[in-house]
Amino acid sequence: MSDEAQDLAEVRAEKLRQIEALGIDPWGHRFDNTTPIGSIRALPGEAFNEARPGPKVRVAGRLIRYRTAGKLLFLEIWDQTGRIQLMVRVNKITPTEWQLAQLLDLGDLIGVDGEFGKTRTDELTIQVEKLTFLTKSLEPHPKDVYGMGDIEYRLRHRYLDLIYTPDTLRRAHQRVKIIRTIRTHLDAQGYLEVETPTLHAIAGGAAARPFETHHNALDANLFMRIALELPLKRLLVGGIEKVYEIGRVFRNEGISPRHNPEFTMLELYQAYGDYHTMMDLTEGLIVACVDALGGDRTIPFGEKTVTFTPPFQRAKYAELFREHVGCDMYDESAVRAAARVEGIEPDGKAHDVIVQELFEDLVEEKLVGPVFVYDYPASLCPLTKRKRDDLRTAERFELYVHGMELANAYTELNDPVTQEQTFRQQLAGLPADESMAKMDEDFVRALRHGMPPAGGLGIGIDRLMMLLTNTQTIRDVILFPLLRPEAK
């Protein structure tokens, strides 16, 4: 902290001592029966009139503006439902309260009782009859609602960002709304919500580097989970036929506007379904979320718009590949040639890996969507059932919107012999820790006891949030995104 900040803080500390000297506790106490500011503003406000007093109200909030006019003070306080002006007149309160009012700083929390009405200039106002001090703010707040320009400052002081940047609070509410909608939607269809461990002995279910940790008493190395998949599928074996979890997963990877090391996933599994079941479910789920936000089904995203009108477009991976890459994805020599044209070195890579790299480079960005891309190269999908008439192809789809993967789903592989083989199979060109094929003996054993044929779906909640709330960075849909620890 600089000397200057200490000066401003010192002024506040001195005021705190003066408040104490008035016999007032600067840290406040229980203050019951307040009305949210938003509700007060909804009352009919009449001009102040001694003969016909307005309703008595009680509010608590944070002081965000302070204007003096001699023996008259105008304050504004804020709570999460809005802001309102207070008028403090010297002859309406006690001398001690008046002295207290002189000692207020922006950022302090106060409570008031008073009469609700309108000033001569038609501003909804509470004329203060009793002023209660609730909490001192010892640090200066940003100058006011027009500040908060520095991203790092906002992220490291999210509590201030919530107060002074309306969008931050709005997104927090929208996030809850979306997650609640998902729960309501799934619960209504008979899905059981469960919680599975975040500490795993084997970090499986996705291709990602895990965070490592250690349990002292067991002297065991453990991993933070990178996916929810494998525990949930064990529950399918256990007879929970419709199951889901909304939970945090952790991936030890780079940070970007679309990646935070911990993020929230929805995964769900339905016994006796398949990936087409999941497509219909995904559509309903996403439209329900769009509708829950209360707007139109055509929503803005940056410079673009997205229209979530079912049914969403459905396109085969192989056909999109042919259209945008210009060759048959099963034609090995043509694919290798196309790769070289794109600057992708095909040597030493498995055919399906090259195909996928071409798809990512040439096709994804063209997918405005929402579009279900389905039937993926099988070797990229070690947990997915192959098509019964085409073993090169896996019954999997991803939902794309503006090049972003919003959902990933497949018909679950329930054949333990094939599962064990794909776990053992090392995809050429991929180092071991980048493969999603991590041998999990216990999971194979579970499958050996019989997992029903099933469809499964995963949705990254944060990216869904970004898209539905027109937010360009994942940092602003997560209240506390990971930052490097502050330098001393």
Add this chain to the structure above:
RNA sequence: GCCCCGUUAGCUCAAUUGGCAGAGCAGCUGACUCUUAAUCAGCGGGUUUUAGGUUCGAGUCCUAAACGGGGCACCA
């Protein structure tokens, strides 16, 4: 991990070609009983992120570090 950009008062930002570090808001003192991004008079406030270097002279140029942003890589 690599490349590019940024960091100046509590907050938001200026500072010409390398030539006295500034403004608004916030703060302090005072005036004002209907203000509202109040107004008026006055006053303080800086290790220009950090450490070196070049120079008569560095906010400005060079090197390195810290933190942040964007991109790449990683991430099906």
